Amino acid sequence: xxSKLASPGAPVTFxxxxxxxxxxxxxxxxxxxxxKQALHGIDLDVYQNNITALIGPSGCGKSTFLRCLNxxxxxIPSARAEGEIMxxxxxxxxxxxxxVALRKKVxxxxxxxxxxxxxxxxxxxxxxxxxxxVSKGKEQDELVEQSLRAAGLWDEVKDQLDQPGTSLSxxxxxxxxxxxxxxVQPSVILMDEPTSALDPISTATIEELMHELKRDYTIVxxxxxxxxxxxxxxxxxxxxxxxxxxxxDTATMFSTPDKKKTEDxxxxxxx
Amino acid sequence: MAQSLDDISRQLKKRHxxxxxxxxxxxxxxxxxxxxxxxxxxxxxxxxLPAFQQGYIEVEIDYSERAAELPLAAVQADVRDLVSxxxxxxxxxxxxxxxxxxxxxxxxxxxxxDEVDQYLKGRQTGLKDKQIAxxxxxxxxxxxxxxxxxxxxxxxxxKLPEMAGLASAAIGSVLVLIVTLAFAxxxxxxxxxxxxxxxxxxxxxxxxxxxxxxLAAIPSILFGLLGLxxxxxxxxxxxxxxxxxxxxxxxxxxxxxxxxxxxxLSAVPDSIRHAAFGVGATRWQAVRDHVLPLSMxxxxxxxxxxxxxxxxxxxxxxxxxxIAYIPDAPTSFTQAATVLPAQIFxxxxxPESSYVERTAAGILVLLTVLISLNATAVxxxxxxxxxx
Numbered sequence: 001x002x003s004k005l006a007s008p009g010a011p012v013t014f015x016x017x018x019x020x021x022x023x024x025x026x027x028x029x030x031x032x033x034x035x036k037q038a039l040h041g042i043d044l045d046v047y048q049n050n051i052t053a054l055i056g057p058s059g060c061g062k063s064t065f066l067r068c069l070n071x072x073x074x075x076i077p078s079a080r081a082e083g084e085i086m087x088x089x090x091x092x093x094x095x096x097x098x099x100v101a102l103r104k105k106v107x108x109x110x111x112x113x114x115x116x117x118x119x120x121x122x123x124x125x126x127x128x129x130x131x132x133x134v135s136k137g138k139e140q141d142e143l144v145e146q147s148l149r150a151a152g153l154w155d156e157v158k159d160q161l162d163q164p165g166t167s168l169s170x171x172x173x174x175x176x177x178x179x180x181x182x183x184v185q186p187s188v189i190l191m192d193e194p195t196s197a198l199d200p201i202s203t204a205t206i207e208e209l210m211h212e213l214k215r216d217y218t219i220v221x222x223x224x225x226x227x228x229x230x231x232x233x234x235x236x237x238x239x240x241x242x243x244x245x246x247x248x249d250t251a252t253m254f255s256t257p258d259k260k261k262t263e264d265x266x267x268x269x270x271x
Numbered sequence: 272m273a274q275s276l277d278d279i280s281r282q283l284k285k286r287h288x289x290x291x292x293x294x295x296x297x298x299x300x301x302x303x304x305x306x307x308x309x310x311x312x313x314x315x316x317x318x319x320l321p322a323f324q325q326g327y328i329e330v331e332i333d334y335s336e337r338a339a340e341l342p343l344a345a346v347q348a349d350v351r352d353l354v355s356x357x358x359x360x361x362x363x364x365x366x367x368x369x370x371x372x373x374x375x376x377x378x379x380x381x382x383x384x385d386e387v388d389q390y391l392k393g394r395q396t397g398l399k400d401k402q403i404a405x406x407x408x409x410x411x412x413x414x415x416x417x418x419x420x421x422x423x424x425x426x427x428x429x430k431l432p433e434m435a436g437l438a439s440a441a442i443g444s445v446l447v448l449i450v451t452l453a454f455a456x457x458x459x460x461x462x463x464x465x466x467x468x469x470x471x472x473x474x475x476x477x478x479x480x481x482x483x484x485x486l487a488a489i490p491s492i493l494f495g496l497l498g499l500x501x502x503x504x505x506x507x508x509x510x511x512x513x514x515x516x517x518x519x520x521x522x523x524x525x526x527x528x529x530x531x532x533x534x535x536l537s538a539v540p541d542s543i544r545h546a547a548f549g550v551g552a553t554r555w556q557a558v559r560d561h562v563l564p565l566s567m568x569x570x571x572x573x574x575x576x577x578x579x580x581x582x583x584x585x586x587x588x589x590x591x592x593x594i595a596y597i598p599d600a601p602t603s604f605t606q607a608a609t610v611l612p613a614q615i616f617x618x619x620x621x622p623e624s625s626y627v628e629r630t631a632a633g634i635l636v637l638l639t640v641l642i643s644l645n646a647t648a649v650x651x652x653x654x655x656x657x658x659x
Binding site: 072103104107127 | 471472542543544545546547548549550551552553556560561565
């Protein structure tokens with residue numbers, strides 16, 4: 001399990017140099033829902049072309065944190081975030097960064113597969129066309145094929161591209177959503193419990209896919225499933241009550257956790 | 272101490288009886304409603320169906336030079352007052368159009384006077400014995416009969432009952448509804464889009480919401496006063512016109528369209544919006560490309576129901592003068608027009624029995640249109656409805 005890890009070996013601490021390039025640097029991130037503070041001073045580095053897993057009990061703020069990274073929390077009127085999430089030298093939380101631009105750069109896959117109730121083709125082609133990445137016709141066809149191939153869905157759907165995306169099975173729908181996310185050529189893909197609504201076989205397919213995708217993308221995944229974190233993630237962050245209790249490379253985290261709380265959670269003593 | 276099963280059953284008897292009573296009571300309420308509906312429809316059918324037939328008599332028309340001057344001279348004296356004056360009035364015009372008619376005599380089926388029509392339908396009339404004898408003779412010879420009343424659908428209103436039809440009112444209704452739809456649909460849908468998709472949830476928007484919901488319950492005649500004040504007095508829209516009527520009914524239909532459109536928009540699950548935002552769509556792109564198309568069936572259904580209500584509305588139109596006598600169909604939105612329910616209202620005030628049956632027939636036509644509109648709405652909803 002751990003042999004797959006492309007980790008630098010040394011445990012990750014924030015001041016230590018690693019061989020990995022930083023994709024996102026989060027510093028002192030606080031978030032409030034109205035009066036209630038949901039995130040307390042989060043510091044976290046997300047490394048390029050790695051999978052970072054966020055684990056923790058329900059309500060610990062891991063999904064909230066994930067939604068900060070592409071500012072989906074902006075949609076919740078009562079949510080207010082402070083702090084720094086640096087990407088390409090800019091704080092993505094600041095007004096200077098357009099959240100629409102950010103979401104093109106940081107794609108998202110949701111917990112429940114949510115393909116548009118349109119054709120499979122249109123599900124993938126819609127966003128790139130909207131962003132003027134491709135023009136209609138051959139270029140667009142190619143991008144659709146390329147994205148569906150990258151999501152490992154092409155062979156299953158190539159003869160039914162005009163069928164509604166909602167007619168696919170749950171696992172296929174989720175891969176369609178992944179294809180839709182990578183079609184706009186993002187740098188980061190956020191996945192919010194992407195397999196929690198899927199059966200074990202579809203889950204395994206998605207996990208394999210994540211391994212392939214990290215060659216081209218940085219992935220941050222929220223998961224309830226510790227085995228999944230252990231299987232797919234290079235780095236794991238343990239969230240508890242809106243704080244990061246521990247953040248380390250997955251192998252270290254699961255074999256010799258620093259904190260008692262982490263150990264208790266990982267060994268299933270609570271959570 | 273625990274009760275025995277028998278004890279419990281004995282006490283239950285009363286409760287079960289009460290339950291059965293309430294069942295019958297509620298069922299009889301339904302039956303009463305059904306009986307009223309059947310009575311109403313039967314009454315309309317009995318009164319209205321005869322109007323779809325009209326009495327015609329076959330008489331000799333003499334296209335003489337005298338008839339061109341004095342149309343009455345075209346028919347013989349004994350049937351002169353049995354033929355519709357409206358028909359005779361057209362003779363000089365027809366002769367001027369077609370000169371070869373001059374000097375010919377031919378037998379023609381012509382529209383009968385309304386009293387003759389009513390007599391043929393077996394009603395009491397004010398006809399004199401001599402006239403009745405003539406009609407009976409014609410009927411015996413097969414020269415007086417009831418035919419399908421095409422005039423009812425092709426003529427405008429007329430002071431001669433046998434000539435009166437609802438064509439101009441129907442065209443007026445169509446023109447009015449076009450204006451209503453063109454005004455209320457875009458404004459209503461965009462208002463709903465703003466409130467549902469863009470507006471922040473604060474006191475002001477909640478205040479707006481309450482007021483829009485209240486608007487839907489305002490007596491329609493008040494919209495007539497509003498239309499009179501705004502469109503006619505302030506903007507100078509011609510009174511009695513389809514434009515004024517359509518805009519006024521548009522005001523009335525707006526809240527219905529807004530409320531149903533909002534319901535349709537909010538029925539689209541947030542996961543669709545999140546999917547769109549997730550790939551970098553702006554608010555408007557998410558609405559235009561995903562949310563609106565998905566809610567269109569609901570919006571159409573609501574709009575059709577709103578239009579159906581507007582079609583049956585009379586009170587606000589009386590205020591803005593659309594109750595006028597309109598014999599000729601309007602050809603533009605600014606001409607004086609009347610609408611189906613207003614036409615029915617006008618006929619309902621007439622004493623002649625021909626108008627009475629036309630009133631009922633007009634109601635039948637209006638009901639048919641309304642039921643088809645509502646059926647279309649139901650069909651649309653069933654066909655395109657999305658289950659999430």
